Amino acid sequence: MNEIKRIGRELLHSGRVVDFYEDTMEMPDGHSVKWDFVEHKGAAAVLPVLPDGRILMVRQYRNALERDSLEIPAGSLDYRGEPTLAAARRELAEETGYRAASLELLISVYTTVAFSNEHIDIYLATGLSAGEQEPDEDEYIDVEIHDLDSLCQMIYQRRIEDAKTVAAILAYKNTI
Numbered sequence: 001m002n003e004i005k006r007i008g009r010e011l012l013h014s015g016r017v018v019d020f021y022e023d024t025m026e027m028p029d030g031h032s033v034k035w036d037f038v039e040h041k042g043a044a045a046v047l048p049v050l051p052d053g054r055i056l057m058v059r060q061y062r063n064a065l066e067r068d069s070l071e072i073p074a075g076s077l078d079y080r081g082e083p084t085l086a087a088a089r090r091e092l093a094e095e096t097g098y099r100a101a102s103l104e105l106l107i108s109v110y111t112t113v114a115f116s117n118e119h120i121d122i123y124l125a126t127g128l129s130a131g132e133q134e135p136d137e138d139e140y141i142d143v144e145i146h147d148l149d150s151l152c153q154m155i156y157q158r159r160i161e162d163a164k165t166v167a168a169i170l171a172y173k174n175t176i
Contacts, residue, residue: 002028009037017041017076018116040118044087045074047106047168048098048125055151055169056128058095059142070144070154071165074120084121092125094134096143101127107171111163122168124175148173 008024021037048056055072062069073095077087088103106124110117135141146154151169154160160169 004028007032018118036115038112038116038118040076040116041080042077042082042084043074043118043120043164044077044084044091045072045120045122045164045168046088046092046100046103046125047072047122047172048092048096048100048128049172050128050145054145054147055172056096056098057144057146057151057165059144060139069162070160071162072122072168074122074164085123088121088123088125093131094136095139095141097131097133098125098128099131100125101129106175107167109164109167120164122164122171124172148176 005026006023007026010022010024011019012022013020017040019039021039023035023037025033025035027033050056057070058073059068059070061067073091075087075091075094077084078090085103089100092098092100103123103125106122108119108121110119112118133141133143148169151160152173155166155169160166
């Protein structure tokens with residue numbers, strides 16, 4: 001494949017979660033084009049499985065969708081380079097109130113490779129014990145419990161469309 005290279009990058013906006021850039025790219029034939037690039041500091045997510053096999057899920061409003069979304073607990077890293085295991089533990093506790101005796105890496109995904117470097121490590125959480133939810137000030141989260149088969153049905157019915165959640169559920173189903 002012919003080489004494409006970045007010859008310029010301009011920061012257009014720096015946000016709380018992402019930075020938005022306009023990249024100038026040189027194509028193999030020598031002409032240049034502009035590409036959008038969204039830089040993300042990374043994230044961690046958790047698929048929390050109760051002893052009976054049911055799965056903890058969170059329902060929260062998502063501004064980009066203008067509606068609620070059923071997802072696995074997840075969140076951005078507090079800083080670039082934060083260990084994802086620490087972030088996964090924190091997000092599980094904040095969003096569900098549960099703590100896990102064991103967190104094991106299940107799968108890693110890049111969410112939207114066409115324009116963003118957002119990378120999420122997704123952990124399988126077991127040995128759960130209940131506690132108090134501690135959501136961020138801008139989070140209003142309802143915790144729900146579902147069995148694996150009904151979650152898979154919701155994926156195929158397009159009732160669960162969040163990429164990290166789909167990847168986590170299907171990866172887990174493939175491991176049991």
